[in-house]
Amino acid sequence: MSAANPSISLESASYQIIDGIAVTAINNPPINAISAAVRRSLLAALKKAEEDGASLLMIYCEGNTYIAGADISEFGKPQDFPQLPDVVAAIENATIPVMVAMHGNALGGGLEIAMAGHYRSALSGTKLGLPEVKLGILPGSGGTQRLPRLVGAEKALAMILEGKSISGEEALQAGLIDRTLDGDLRESALSYARELVQANASTRRTGQLSVENPAPELFAAARAKQEKSRSQLLAPNYIIDLIEAATCSSIELGQxxxxxxxxxxxxxxxxxxxxxxxFAERTAAKPKGIGNDIPPRSIDRVAVIGAGTMGGGIAMCFATAGYAVTLVELSSDNLQRGLGVIQGNYQKAVDRGITQKTIAEEAFRRITGTTDIGNISDADLVVEATFESMDVKSDVFAKLDAICKPGAILATNTSYLDINEIASMTSRPQDVVGAHFFSPAHIMKLLEVVRSDKTAPDVIKTLMQVAKRIGKIPVTVGVCYGFVGNRMLQKYARQAQLLLIEGATPAQVDNAIKSWGMAMGPLSVADLAGLDIGYFSRRNQGIEVGSQPECSVPDELVDEKRLGRKTLAGFYGYDAVSGTQFEDDYVVEKIKSHSNRWGITRRAISDEEIVDRLILALVIEGIKILEEGVADRSSDIDVVYVNGYGFPRWRGGPMFYAETIGLETALQRIRQFQQQTLDDFWEPPTLLIKAAEQGSATLAIR
Known part of the structure; x- marks a missing residue:
């Protein structure tokens, strides 16, 4: 029987002597983040263990996880003593052996604490990693110096640069941990601690280990890869420098x-x-006005209407996440074609090493195809993904209303259409919601959850939770034409078209905004999507062909069957064999002729003006969306644009970018464009004027 002393309570931990072993359990729910109280508790436990003459200090965490990282409430703020490097140094330099037992997620500073310990163990299934690079920083408490000493420079580079976690089993094989544990964490860890004591384990200090000399080309190759990625962040190259330093300098200099x-x-x-x-992505997952007291609905069976590109991708999202999916198509030929594409997409994922063959096969087997819409009467969630036509969607929802069981959620994957009108086709508008997936749906992370005037709160909450399960980043938005993302995209694209008429070329516009950081230029995006999409959208809005300067060029290109990449001709030309894009003199001359047609004298336009007009167009429309209540928060808009439209993460989103350059500066530039263009679009929004005049740093609506 174990000899145990009564447990002593520290600030965020407990302390107890068992068989001469000091056992401290951190308890800082929900993720045992490294708060100031946790840091103080660790130092207090170490000091007491040494004073008590313990043979070993065992550190573990209560709850669902080991230390999963820093306390996010302290981000960007001065930290109270002790800071994490103080704790790490104290643990490594302890006079008694320290053993750390991990479970759940051992990430960031939590793993840095563990690496300072003299022995490390983890339950099977534990995830270990240093993900700081995802926040534009690097491990700051010895992570870049201790990890290569434990796993080697090559493995450390891969882990820290990618910010991905590895399993406990992989960590054992790599040398990051010394033992995998099974069963009850505390008892299994205590058993290992007793083994160490019995073996007279020493204070084996990680910082005193040397790094095996890596291949000479390792760091040069890593730097070349970063150069190719065009990263605008400091951290990646610094990480390479620091790991290289670990191979040839002391732990003190490296730290x-x-x-x-x-x-x-x-x-x-x-x-x-x-x-x-x-923070924005986590906040977006909590729609305003929907409290914790509202229970979500149970979703087990999912149906998808339409086996085309979007419907097939949506079906994959659910099947991959473990849902049983019924895929509905009108004809057997279309259904089999759609299932074939889905199977091909899974095979591509296997070929690229993204997923395992058995997992892909299991996911595909979860999809059942049918041409009888009556077979979805038992579905808990139906996602309609048919042609973007109000007539088509209204007909589908009238049928769903008659077929689906009470309480089933009826979602429409529409990019522009009025959810309120679609909901009115049913006797249950409270169950109707928009679920705007982005193409390709099985890859793109963003999901706009569109709340109609009558959508029930539990429907929104359910869809937000389902989105998380299928790996999406959901944002709740209101009803308007194009919702948040596509409504803003229209204004962005409009400026690109006007810049062409005023004097720029497609390549200049695209290159300017790509150099600024966007993943693609707006004209390349239009070609990729197909110019006919915008063409028919304008017709649906009642805009006559060629009736506006900003759409006269693309309208004429469509009339000439230049639809973009799919026809090897659009704003650009495309090589028939390689698909390589090139600027087409024919289009450049056509643009000039349209300038003459509208009586516009072409001029030289700077890249700076191109960038400002495109990005500030997003800002203006985003502010209008905020003013109208279509988005709950300015940060929600940033989440939409970064995850769905190629806005560079390292710029934080269009609204955050406006705050970064200063709202007064943004207002001044907008007023300059208002005077320059005499375009009503550049009328500054009231919210921006008030925020700038009050010296506010944010666009938040209070």
Whole structure:
């Protein structure tokens, strides 16, 4: 029987002596984040263990996880003593052996604490990693110096640069941990601790280990890869430098340099942007007005109407996440074609090493095809993904109303159409919601959850939770033409078209905004999507062909059957064999002729003006969306644009970017464009004027 002393309570931990072993359990729910109280508790436990003459200090965590990272409430703020490097140094330099037992997620500073320990163990299934690079920073408490000493420079580079976690089993094989545990964490860890004591385990200090000399080309190749990625963040190249330093300098010198680089990265605009998005994505998952007291509906069976590109991708999302999916198509030929595409997509994922063959096969087997819509009467959630036509969707929803069981959620994957009108086709508008997936649906992360005037709160909450399960980043938005993302995209694209008429070329517009950081230029995006999409959208809005300067060029291109990449001709030309894009003199001359037609004298336009007009167009429309209540928060808009439209993460989103350059500066530039263009679009929104005049740093509506 174990000899145990009564447990002593510390600030965020407990302390107890069992068989001469000091056992401290951190308890800082929900994720045992490294708050100031946790840091103080760890130092207090170590000091007491040494004073008590314990043979070993065992550190573990209560709850569902080991330390899963820093306390996010302290991000960007001065930290109270002790800071994490103080704790890490104290653990490594302890006079008694320290053993750390991990479970759940051992991430960031939590793993840095563990690496300072003299022995490390983890339950099977534990995930270990240093994901700081995802926030534009780097490990700041010895992570770049201790990890290569444990797993080697090559493995450390891969883990820290990618910010991905590894399993406990992989960690054992790599040398990051010494033992995998099974069963009850505390008892299994205590058993290992007793083994160490019996073997007279020493204080084996990670910082005293040397790094095996890596291949000479390792760091050069890593730097070349970063150069190719066009990263605008400081952290990646600093990480390479620091791991290289670990191979040839002492732990003291390496940690000093690491801390300097960490502080520099933390203060950088890129890291501030990524930290903004970190919070924004978590906040977006909590729609305003829907409290914790509202229970979600149970979703087990899912139906998808339409086996085309979008419907097939949506079916994959659900099947991959473990849902049973019924896929409905009108004809057997279309159904089999759609199932074939889905199967091909899964095979591509296997070929690229994205998923395992058995997992892909299991997911595909969860999809059942049918041409009888009556077979979905037992579905808990139906996602309609038919042609973007109000007549088509209204007909589908009238049928769903008659077929589906009471309480089933009826979702429409529409990009523009009025959800209120679609809901009115049913006797249950409270169950109707928009679910705007982005193409390709099985890859793109964003999901706009569109709340109609009558959508029930539990429907929104359910869809937000389902979105998380299928790997999406959901944002709740209101009803308007194009919702948040596509409504803003229209204004962005309009400026691109006007810049062409005023003097720019397609390549100049696209290259300017790509150099600024966007994944693609607006004209390349239009070609990729198909110019006919915008063409028919304008017709649906009642805009006559060629009736406006901003759409006269693309309208004529469509009339000439230049639809973009799919016809090898649009704003650009495309090589028939390689698909390589090139600027087409024919289009450039056509643009000039349209300038003459509208009486516009072409002029030289700077890249700076191109960028400002495109991005500030997003800002203006985003502010209008905020004013109208279509979006709950300005940060929700940033989440939409970063995850759905190629806006660079390291700039934080269009609304955050406006706040970064200063709202007064943004207002001044908008007023300049108002005077220059005499375009009513550049009338500054009231919210922006008030925020700038009051010296506000944010666009939040209070």
């Amino acid at each position: 000093k340099l690491e801390r300097e680089r960490f502080v520099e990265c933390r203060a950088s605009s890129g890291s501030q942007s990524l930290r903004h998005l970190f």
